[in-house]
Amino acid sequence: MTTQTDFRTALLDASYPVPAGLVDGRGQAAGRRYDVYRNNVAVSLQDALETAFPAIASLLGPDNFAMAAGLYLRQHQPGSPLMMHYGASFPAFLTTLEPLKSIGYLADVAHLEVAVRQSYHAADAPVFDPARLQGLDEDALMSAHLILAPSARLLRSPWPVLSVYSFTMVPGSPKPSAIAEDVLIARAEYDPTQHLLPQGGADFIAALQQNQPFGAALNAAGDSFDLGPTLSVLLQSGALTDIVLT
Amino acid sequence: MFDQTNALPPLPGVGYKPQHFSDILENPAPVGWLEVHAENYMGDGGRPLAQLRALSERFPISVHGVGLSIGGEDRLDPDHLARLKHLVSWLNPASFSEHLAWSTHDSHFLNDLLPLPYTKETLTRVADHIDQLQNAIGRPMLLENPSSYLAFEQSTMSETDFLRDVARLSGCGLLLDVNNVFVSATNLGYSPQGYIEDYPLDLVGEIHLGGHDEDHDDHGAPLLIDSHGREVADPVWALLDLTLEKSGPKPLLIEWDTDVPDWPVLAAEAGRAASALAQVSA
Numbered sequence: 001m002t003t004q005t006d007f008r009t010a011l012l013d014a015s016y017p018v019p020a021g022l023v024d025g026r027g028q029a030a031g032r033r034y035d036v037y038r039n040n041v042a043v044s045l046q047d048a049l050e051t052a053f054p055a056i057a058s059l060l061g062p063d064n065f066a067m068a069a070g071l072y073l074r075q076h077q078p079g080s081p082l083m084m085h086y087g088a089s090f091p092a093f094l095t096t097l098e099p100l101k102s103i104g105y106l107a108d109v110a111h112l113e114v115a116v117r118q119s120y121h122a123a124d125a126p127v128f129d130p131a132r133l134q135g136l137d138e139d140a141l142m143s144a145h146l147i148l149a150p151s152a153r154l155l156r157s158p159w160p161v162l163s164v165y166s167f168t169m170v171p172g173s174p175k176p177s178a179i180a181e182d183v184l185i186a187r188a189e190y191d192p193t194q195h196l197l198p199q200g201g202a203d204f205i206a207a208l209q210q211n212q213p214f215g216a217a218l219n220a221a222g223d224s225f226d227l228g229p230t231l232s233v234l235l236q237s238g239a240l241t242d243i244v245l246t
Numbered sequence: 247m248f249d250q251t252n253a254l255p256p257l258p259g260v261g262y263k264p265q266h267f268s269d270i271l272e273n274p275a276p277v278g279w280l281e282v283h284a285e286n287y288m289g290d291g292g293r294p295l296a297q298l299r300a301l302s303e304r305f306p307i308s309v310h311g312v313g314l315s316i317g318g319e320d321r322l323d324p325d326h327l328a329r330l331k332h333l334v335s336w337l338n339p340a341s342f343s344e345h346l347a348w349s350t351h352d353s354h355f356l357n358d359l360l361p362l363p364y365t366k367e368t369l370t371r372v373a374d375h376i377d378q379l380q381n382a383i384g385r386p387m388l389l390e391n392p393s394s395y396l397a398f399e400q401s402t403m404s405e406t407d408f409l410r411d412v413a414r415l416s417g418c419g420l421l422l423d424v425n426n427v428f429v430s431a432t433n434l435g436y437s438p439q440g441y442i443e444d445y446p447l448d449l450v451g452e453i454h455l456g457g458h459d460e461d462h463d464d465h466g467a468p469l470l471i472d473s474h475g476r477e478v479a480d481p482v483w484a485l486l487d488l489t490l491e492k493s494g495p496k497p498l499l500i501e502w503d504t505d506v507p508d509w510p511v512l513a514a515e516a517g518r519a520a521s522a523l524a525q526v527s528a
Contacts, residue, residue: 021399025435030396031464040358077354081313121289190293
């Protein structure tokens with residue numbers, strides 16, 4: 001009898017023989033007919049990773065990406081049939097591959113691609129109307145909670161993660177410089193956009209994510225923090241959805 | 247017994263691809279309904295759900311699951327049953343269908359439709375899984391015949407007997423994939439026409455058509471691959487004509503999932519399906 005455990009084990013590891021009990025229409029051993037399933041599984045999972053990580057695929061080139069994806073899919077099959085979530089652990093996996101360890105920024109670029117995909121599928125939320133900030137006195141503003149949209153994602157990196165991503169994905173983008181970059185990802189309607197955050201911006205937004213009031217978030221961002229540019233990014237990107245006055 | 251009222255119309259439909267969204271809204275003819283893969287519409291929001299809501303206001307929608315693993319040895323995933331229930335409940339599609347196959351084992355999803363032997367034991371399990379699904383979504387489903395590249399020594403029933411008995415035990419209807427019949431019959435050396443003769447056509451709520459690729463096995467025998475990446479082959483259209491002659495008009499779906507063409511090419515395939523329907527409607 002051919003169990004599904006046998007069938008699955010040999011699907012993902014070609015060093016296993018074709019499971020017994022599988023035949024063609026005349027009772028002969030199935031042989032390479034079984035390879036159709038091996039190929040379907042590997043190709044479909046690799047295609048899913050390539051769709052999810054176009055910048056990584058471009059940075060590594062076809063052969064290296066196929067190697068990395070092939071190793072990953074044999075160790076990490078999807079945990080559910082929702083392929084939109086597949087590959088969430090691929091960024092961490094990339095850091096374990098010896099030949100790729102010299103490319104320090106690779107995992108963070110992959111984290112950025114995961115964040116973009118999560119943002120794309122996140123729940124819809126109304127875009128915050130900046131007029132609601134007008135007329136608030138300072139006390140009311142300092143104690144208010146700015147609510148981030150479900151599509152908002154924050155990525156802090158010691159690498160020029162957004163510059164590398166843009167250089168890879170957007171023709172004509174400038175060559176990255178060796179600087180740390182913090183990035184906000186959000187969508188106003190359907191397409192997530194990525195925004196470079198100024199100094200202190202990521203601390204400010206991280207505090208909002210932790211449900212701290214506006215005043216506490218300002219403190220978290222430090223004395224030299226200039227709110228204007230970060231607030232402007234928050235408003236333009238669709239990352240804010242509401243304000244709760246206390 | 248499967249009730250075909252409030253089901254899909256006996257017109258051509260296509261598997262929906264997001265790149266065709268504008269074309270479909272502007273110039274859908276001859277397409278009268280659309281099919282979507284359930285698992286692509288289980289995110290929390292964003293464009294996929296917005297597009298599906300907009301399309302469902304214009305077209306009957308068929309929801310086609312590709313991930314429940316009805317033929318699996320494991321119990322059905324309760325989380326996935328709940329997701330399907332949620333989708334069917336807000337969308338209220340014209341039809342829900344799934345596959346006679348397994349795709350999940352030991353909590354690992356393999357993203358392919360894998361085969362199962364046809365025995366009394368698997369019959370009971372498949373019927374029980376369909377029963378659970380139908381209870382969850384509150385309506386009967388259609389079960390699709392697989393494309394097979396190999397057979398199981400342990401099988402004791404023909405596929406058509408198996409499908410008939412599953413439908414009898416669970417009350418589900420059937421989705422007849424004519425390309426899968428042609429692919430499986432060629433690969434396993436039986437007559438596709440004989441399969442249609444044996445198949446319970448009165449239970450069919452939908453027919454699938456898709457393209458296949460040609461390969462060969464270790465002995466040089468033809469091995470057709472169900473690729474959904476090209477036009478429907480001529481012998482499959484001929485098998486469809488034979489089927490429609492016996493069944494009468496049915497909802498006909500063109501599946502094109504890889505190397506997806508521009509809308510006019512897909513609409514032309516749907517036009518060929520419309521011609522096949524016109525022959526039996528006249």
